[in-house]
Amino acid sequence: MTGKLNFRAFLRDTRGAALVEFAILAPIIFALMFGVLQVGFHMFAYNAVRSVASDTARYTIVEYQKDDPITITQIENQAEAYAVNAPYELDGAKLTATATKPVTDIAGTTKFMLTLTYVPANMLGFFNIGSPTITVTRPIYVAA
Numbered sequence: 364m365t366g367k368l369n370f371r372a373f374l375r376d377t378r379g380a381a382l383v384e385f386a387i388l389a390p391i392i393f394a395l396m397f398g399v400l401q402v403g404f405h406m407f408a409y410n411a412v413r414s415v416a417s418d419t420a421r422y423t424i425v426e427y428q429k430d431d432p433i434t435i436t437q438i439e440n441q442a443e444a445y446a447v448n449a450p451y452e453l454d455g456a457k458l459t460a461t462a463t464k465p466v467t468d469i470a471g472t473t474k475f476m477l478t479l480t481y482v483p484a485n486m487l488g489f490f491n492i493g494s495p496t497i498t499v500t501r502p503i504y505v506a507a
Contacts, residue, residue: 394490401494408483409497411451411475412458416479416501418445419460423475427505428501433489435475438462438503457482475503 419442426433433441442460446453459480467474478500485494 394487397486397490399471404483404486405495407499408453408481409499411446411453412479412481412497412499415442415446415451415453416477416499419477420503423503424505427473432505435462435464438475438477444478446479446481453481454484467507469504472504472505473507475505477501477503 372401385408419438421440422445423433423438439460439462442462443455443458445451446458447455461478461480463476463478465474465476478498483494485492485496487494
């Protein structure tokens with residue numbers, strides 16, 4: 364049977380089957396792997412932003428206890444300084460620190476509201492999936 368195609372032999376031939384199966388499953392496997400990495404980056408960034416807010420609140424309270432009242436701009440600058448340096452080392456271009464001084468709800472105190480917004484690294488950009496924005500708001504109360 365030279366010159367003729369033997370279909371039965373072709374159907375029994377399993378060479379290359381693993382390559383075809385991998386080609387079908389590879390995008391799913393890589394999407395799951397990068398998805399897990401994205402969740403890890405997001406969790407790290409969320410914990411870091413929360414810690415930056417706590418460190419900034421602690422700094423503000425200590426400065427007020429030393430009779431060294433600081434301004435809203437100093438609070439924002441300190442939050443950004445904490446965020447971009449060790450141990451957090453967040454991307455300063457993706458971080459926004461905003462402090463406000465709303466009316467206090469506790470007598471004898473001054474209230475500041477610190478809002479930190481951060482967009483973590485995106486591992487899923489080639490899947491056309493954006494990275495969610497992290498926003499942490501923390502009140503800071505100091506003695507008036």
